[in-house]
Amino acid sequence: xxxxxxxxxxxxxxxxxxxxxxxxxxxxxxxxxxxxxxxxxxxxxxxxxxxxxxxxxxxxxxxxxxxxxxxxxxxxxxxxxxxxxxxxxxxxxxxxxxxxxxxxxxxxxxxxxxxxxxxxxxxxxxxxxxxxxxxxxxxxxxxxxxxxxxxxxxxxxxxxxxxxxxxxxxxxxxxxxxxxxxxxxxxxxxxxxxxxxxxxxxxxxxxxxxxxxxxxxxxxxxxxxxxxxxxxxxxxxxxxxxxxxxxxxxxxxxxxxxxxxxxxxxxxxxxxxxxxxxxxxxxxxxxxxxxxxxxxxxxxxxxxxxxxxxxxxxxxxxxxxxxxxxxxxxxxxxxxxxxxxxxxxxxxxxxxxxxxxxxxxxxxxxxxxxxxxxxxxxxxxxxxxxxxxxxxxxxxxxxxxxxxxxxxxxxxxxxxxxxxxxxxxxxxxxxxxxxxxxxxxxxxxxxxxxxxxxxxxxxxx
Amino acid sequence: xxxxxxxxxxxxxxxxxxxxxxxxxxxxxxxxxxxxxxxxxxxxxxxxxxxxxxxxxxxxxxxxxxxxxxxxxxxxxxxxxxxxxxxxxxxxxxxxxxxxxxxx
Numbered sequence: 001x002x003x004x005x006x007x008x009x010x011x012x013x014x015x016x017x018x019x020x021x022x023x024x025x026x027x028x029x030x031x032x033x034x035x036x037x038x039x040x041x042x043x044x045x046x047x048x049x050x051x052x053x054x055x056x057x058x059x060x061x062x063x064x065x066x067x068x069x070x071x072x073x074x075x076x077x078x079x080x081x082x083x084x085x086x087x088x089x090x091x092x093x094x095x096x097x098x099x100x101x102x103x104x105x106x107x108x109x110x111x112x113x114x115x116x117x118x119x120x121x122x123x124x125x126x127x128x129x130x131x132x133x134x135x136x137x138x139x140x141x142x143x144x145x146x147x148x149x150x151x152x153x154x155x156x157x158x159x160x161x162x163x164x165x166x167x168x169x170x171x172x173x174x175x176x177x178x179x180x181x182x183x184x185x186x187x188x189x190x191x192x193x194x195x196x197x198x199x200x201x202x203x204x205x206x207x208x209x210x211x212x213x214x215x216x217x218x219x220x221x222x223x224x225x226x227x228x229x230x231x232x233x234x235x236x237x238x239x240x241x242x243x244x245x246x247x248x249x250x251x252x253x254x255x256x257x258x259x260x261x262x263x264x265x266x267x268x269x270x271x272x273x274x275x276x277x278x279x280x281x282x283x284x285x286x287x288x289x290x291x292x293x294x295x296x297x298x299x300x301x302x303x304x305x306x307x308x309x310x311x312x313x314x315x316x317x318x319x320x321x322x323x324x325x326x327x328x329x330x331x332x333x334x335x336x337x338x339x340x341x342x343x344x345x346x347x348x349x350x351x352x353x354x355x356x357x358x359x360x361x362x363x364x365x366x367x368x369x370x371x372x373x374x375x376x377x378x379x380x381x382x383x384x385x386x387x388x389x390x391x392x393x394x395x396x397x398x399x400x401x402x403x404x405x406x407x408x409x410x411x412x413x414x415x416x417x418x419x420x421x422x423x424x425x426x427x428x429x430x431x432x433x434x435x436x437x438x439x440x441x442x443x444x445x446x447x448x449x450x451x452x453x454x455x456x457x458x459x460x461x
Numbered sequence: 462x463x464x465x466x467x468x469x470x471x472x473x474x475x476x477x478x479x480x481x482x483x484x485x486x487x488x489x490x491x492x493x494x495x496x497x498x499x500x501x502x503x504x505x506x507x508x509x510x511x512x513x514x515x516x517x518x519x520x521x522x523x524x525x526x527x528x529x530x531x532x533x534x535x536x537x538x539x540x541x542x543x544x545x546x547x548x549x550x551x552x553x554x555x556x557x558x559x560x561x562x563x564x565x
């Protein structure tokens with residue numbers, strides 16, 4: 001790509017982002033993004049592997065160019081004094097930062113209906129949710145406004161919206177990508193991921209942002225991910241199909257799409273084997289103990305003292321804390337802080353938090369048992385249903401949480417996983433999920449390349 | 462309900478979160494729904510002897526024990542709600558002590 005082409009890419013991206021405005025997926029004003037994109041295109045490194053490629057960022061990833069709001073009124077207009085390592089890596093590779101994408105407040109949600117700045121619409125059907133919490137990132141990629149975007153995952157927040165919007169979403173192994181500059185939600189679970197319009201787009205962005213970072217002690221001391229070549233066949237791959245991910249009440253259309261994908265994997269030469277991950281049904285209750293517990297600690301820093309907005313008219317420090325947090329956080333964040341505080345409180349710790357940690361160990365053991373028996377990858381549906389109607393699940397938090405029942409196990413156990421489009425049901429995208437072994441994202445991506453070529457992800461299942 | 466409005470009030474205080482009195486019954490109902498759901502974990506046996514799962518590197522790398530400037534592009538005063546002469550400003554300490562008494 002030449003500088004002229006990079007500038008053309010910047011202008012075209014700005015136009016596409018303008019057209020996608022009705023989705024409410026981008027928090028940065030399009031005029032601001034346009035100006036920034038043009039300036040970045042002139043200064044980008046022409047030798048970079050992503051030269052001229054626009055990448056939008058979920059707005060819980062710190063940037064110097066744009067505010068970082070986390071979708072919260074509490075951080076409205078907050079300007080970070082430093083930028084995330086992933087942002088520096090993208091810029092060094094010549095990518096253009098295409099603004100900040102809307103999200104559920106502090107990444108807590110499965111529908112992007114819990115943003116302080118309004119809900120995001122699904123680009124495939126605007127009456128439906130785009131998934132969450134990286135719903136803005138997924139909607140921008142799904143609408144064709146950008147070829148790739150960064151999201152973050154704590155319980156499936158990249159893969160679930162990727163499935164709902166018909167795009168690819170990759171959650172790497174915990175420790176594969178630096179989290180320096182990612183606003184913390186659940187520190188033992190959080191991981192930055194990538195959404196892309198194709199496996200290749202998502203994988204090459206992941207390759208750039210992966211690798212060691214001395215500023216994040218939870219980031220492994222490893223080289224960046226090397227991209228696999230696109231395989232013709234999948235001979236030699238053993239793919240496990242866990243029965244727990246195909247319950248009797250699984251949406252029939254989702255089941256049909258998965259069955260077709262499994263047939264395609266067999267046709268490609270992979271050996272497909274039934275496996276069991278017996279503790280899967282307990283992943284969501286486990287997640288909704290551990291994630292709120294960690295969130296209640298991480299979000300203690302938002303107290304109105306050092307940064308962000310603070311409540312007016314208070315006369316005591318205690319009032320300052322409580323009013324700032326009570327008026328600044330939205331209802332879902334408040335609910336999770338309360339649940340997190342409850343499960344960590346004296347008298348309940350053993351019953352909930354300790355028990356959840358024990359269950360987490362059993363979930364990790366499930367995956368080890370399967371992989372130790374010669375299985376290379378696991379294939380499942382990404383979500384039990386297609387995108388649901390806006391407002392359908394906001395009244396019952398537990399029904400919303402169950403949207404992540406097939407994605408949360410990978411976060412609880414740190415393994416890599418990805419979603420790719422495998423068909424449509426009544427016009428709505430269905431995602432298929434590969435779950436891989438720690439730090440073997442290349443196997444997962446290789447299989448996804450082959451499956452993507454073998455089936456039409458937009459065809460009715 | 463497994464969580465009462467009074468318990469929500471108490472937990473909100475622990476979490477330094479102001480909650481409107483009229484929202485307490487709704488919050489108690491929602492928290493009860495969540496707590497009842499996660500309580501199913503207590504019915505599952507096992508795990509007591511399982512190797513605890515701790516994500517991330519086996520050994521945490523320690524940083525050099527040296528004082529270094531914060532790698533910030535802006536000044537603290539740029540993003541602090543109230544800042545003067547190197548300090549973050551909050552309501553007076555006397556007022557803070559009064560709040561503590563109020564809690565007791």
